[in-house]
Amino acid sequence: MNDELDPRQDLPDHLYQLLQAAPAGLAEYQLIQQLKAGHCTHIPNLPLADKLVLFRTHFLLFNALYQLRDRLWGEQRAYLQISPLCIQLLPYQAGSRELREHDPLREYYLNLDHLRDTDERDVEKLLASFWTRMQGGEEKLAALELFELADQPQALNLATIKHRYRQLVSQHHPDRGGSTARLQSINKAMEILERYYG
Incomplete structure (x- = not known):
């Protein structure tokens, strides 16, 4: 994707746009590369070889993905499957157990203190x-x-x-x-x- 992303959109909206264009899903690395190619200003545009840059980029991406998953689920539009190797929009199914169970990863990534306090x-x-x-x-x-x-x-x-x-x-x-x-x-x-x- 070489089109620039709308800078007025937030990161979850950018991700939704990219995932809609990839029905089979995208790996975390592919999503990051597409965000950078679209000149997204919500993630660092720095090489991922630096461990701290890698952590912060990963954290910001997963924070936005969990926000998007909650939003889509609340609007009964879709279920967002989140894993580093395949991030994919799936059809909404009422009563799905995934969001009712305790999800420590969701809690971790939605707490911005982890981003701020991790050096x-x-x-x-x-x-x-x-x-x-x-x-x-x-x-x-x-x-x-x-x-x-x-x-x-x-x-x-x-x-x-x-x-x-x-x-x-x-x-x-x-x-x-x-x-x-x-x-x-x-x-x-x-x-x-x-x-x-x-």
Whole structure:
């Protein structure tokens, strides 16, 4: 998308416009790139290689996505599925349980104190806690969560995991604006999953 986004619109409106044009959904990285290409002023237009810039961009995006999901649900227009690998507008279905259950991620991203109070040291701690889980007894679960496969309904196999690995590497490679640290995490997760599924 090369058209400039209307600067009078808020970020949730920009996201709605982009997601309507992509019925199959978009990955987080694709959404960020489209917002930048549209000259959206609501997210930092800086390289994502810096960990703090990456965190802030991610947080602002997910804050806006949860606002949009609440708005669309309240107006009974759509359900917004939110995950880093696929953000997609789905048809509204009354009585859906997704929004009735306690959602700690929603609470986290809608609290702007987390954005304001998180500094570079905190981002380092978040990454370190991820690595601790990777090296501890929960390494398989942590790796599956990173690949967004922890709640996969079908039985997993190495082919599915490798396919997801290639998607993630493509999205997060530093040559495409991704983070070296994120790519290292993806590679480490793949090593772990190959041990369990290879």
